[in-house]
Amino acid sequence: MAPEQSKSGHPGSSPSRPPRLKQPWPVQAWRIAHADNSIFDDARSRHGDVFQLSLGRIKWNFVAHPEAIKEVFTTSPDILHAGEGNEILATALGDRSVLLLDGKEHMRQRRLLLPSFHGEKLAKQTSTIERIAEEQVARIPRDRPFSMRTQSQKIALEVILEVVLGTASSGVEHDRLGEATKKLLDWLASGMRLFASQMLGPRSRAIRRMYRPVLEPLDKGLFALIRERRQATDLKERDDILSMLLLARDEDGQEMTDREIRDELVTLIVAGHETTATALAWAFERLTRCEGAAERLHRESLTEEKEYSRMVAQEALRLRPVLDFVLRLVKQPIEIAGYRFEPGDVITPSIYLVHRREDIYEDALAFRPDRWLDQQPGTYTWIPFGGGVRRCIGLSFAMAEMEIVMRAVARAGVLAPVGSDETPVQRFITTSPARGGEVLLPG
Template sequence: MPAAAVDYARPGPPICVTRVTVGSYPEAVTSTSLPPGPRLPRAVQAALMLRFGPRFVAWCRRRFGSAFTLRVASMGTLVYLTDPADIKTVFAGDPRIYHAGEANSMLKGLLGETSVLVVDEDLHRDRRRLMLAPFARDAVAKQASVIAEIAADNIADWPVGTAFPAAPRMSQITLEVILRTVIGATDPARLAALRAVMPELLRVGPWQTLALLDPGLMRRRPWRTLREAIAEADRLLYAEIADRRADPDLAQRTDALAMLVAAADDDGREMTDLELRDQLMTLLLAGHDTTATGLSWALERLTRHPAILSRAVRAAHDGDDDYLDAVAKETLRIRPVVFDVGRILTEPVELAGHRLPAGVMVVPGMVVVHSSDAVYPDADRFDPERMLAATPSPSTYLPFGGGNRRCLGATFATVEFRVVLREILRRVELEPTTAAGERQRLKHVIFVPHRGARIRVRSIVSPAAATFPAAE
């Protein structure tokens, strides 16, 4: 995320004179009102966010109220919002003022300058409109049988009687799902190459991030491996794009890339190869690890709640998709995969009882809202039942973000989550455990189980006994 250059006349007090310079915004001196917040140095706040993110934010909520200011090294000035009414205001805000793409600008080095995640205003609206078709409900439903097949093939090789981390298996499944349903890759050699290179990009750490923020570093030896991985991914993705453009049966294909190649705006303009590459890279990186992590947390939670696990197994065999969806929703509530979503203000706004200056990032506090007893009674309890009888508000249930920036692939992720979880519960007998729950560990921008969601399989059910229609 971009750091805003903000100089405070006196750090700490809620009323101050603020001089703000962000990107190309004009420099101005205005009277502003920032919520209170910790007076710790920026580097210390950054370390606390990296090591104790949810607990640090929860402490700030208790200490400073529903809105508070953090000053975090490399991220700038963040105003956290935990009142659903304020969150609703942000999600409904004018896209010209609330810039989500700018808040994600640190991702440009990997996703590309035209990624739907890093652009704003009219360009974002038009790009998103072109990308809707592959993620419409009917289009996603056509992919359910392929998702089930991929999951079943992976599950067949799971070890029996030995504890193992589920997270790597979930990553294998979700990566294969994207390669075959989103990219539509079928060439064996190219598929193998994509399977090898994409995990390399997903393992980008703080050291590699320096080169993403400053692409000039890519020419230097320490970042050569990252540069080569991006170049290899580009080569493979451009080859897939060329194949799709040359396919005489393009209209009959169901993969997302085929639909994106065929998509055109009202003026008949289609996406260029570069734009297609950036969207594919976005879908690969944003849609792979997040869903895999959500599934890992689901298995971690289910194995620690035997009664819920038993009901989920019955639901998988009986075709009770409502209960499986409830398990998914509750998992993403109690173990949010993404820590937060941000918007950088392009001009001052009145919000949460304060006049916030341009250049600060407003952050709907997902982890705080999801763990609020006022919003979700007994919020620390894993209880899928709570999701059966209610439709959570878009300002209190935030795993896919909200507003005009709500995750484009939310429907796809929901179906994938349900289908993969159903195949697991139908094909293996999971052993419950009394072990303590796994801690949340921050990996890049997502929270993963610190031991990889270790599970133990008692037995694998024969495929014939597990036969169940996968179509939605």
């Protein structure tokens, strides 16, 4: 059932504001910061599909109905800004990051980036990802519990170094950039640092100073790599994303500056690393607790078939979506799902709640990859990658990486679960399994 059209108390009066969860704001902020997602379930059962949570000064208006989410994702990007909503990442990503820009500037950067993620390029990149996954899986200890997130982080880092930056799998440049990238990613994983950015402002001098020791070595390495690659004579034959960005031209025929390329590379690194690694950790955590599923994936991984691995990835991203919501900042008065929103309000489509709706997903809390046999992921009902003009650029890339890594691990044996179900914890911007998706490969 669609949400009611107008939420006004009296006929002819203007629509009302969304209902608020009545709980002290520090408690709400604490629950959100600690991935206690029961706050979303509580608020929805009390107030319905649109409700407001408070983090003190900031109020987030969650929407949990596909029709309302469609309204948000299809509203003009001049009215709802996503870039401003991601402001907290500005220190690391830089001012030209596609994630932080809005309006025309966002569309320019997005168009420059998109060709690098087209199917034909991806097809060439998958063989590199396959080799990287095989090499890493060969190092996984047998008969001993291991954290899937640790393994998939190593794979995701190597994928960035080879597929995104195009550095050869060994060599000084590869190792130096690898170390600097890892340092930045480890640094960002601390929730306290994000909290400090939230409090002091991501562009404040204090926060910039705090980030300098981890950003400087990476920036130095990236700018040197960009300058060197500009001189390469084989850019057109290369398949790495950096080379493609160097060849990209906007509508006016302009190329990207070194600063723009640096900001987009760091954006791809930050947006693509932790997310994909976490998605894989959840996939294995859930898979190994679903009767017969690990065995079925193992059997499929020995063939050319890929249907089950695709369904496992889709189901893991539905039930444990990595990012629980996306943000849009209201720039002009607007009505959504019958409620009134004013400039400065934040609207947050709830990925978590939509994915758990019983009217869309039967037995929604169960991990059942087979549900995807006769159901297609809907544009506004399966939204782990967000939507509209801000939908994740790396969607196909991430799905391909998940499938390749799952198949490579499953080929090594029938995975077994370790310990009890893992609870969600907040890691950087992701909701991650507490023990990193601990599983075991038999000897």
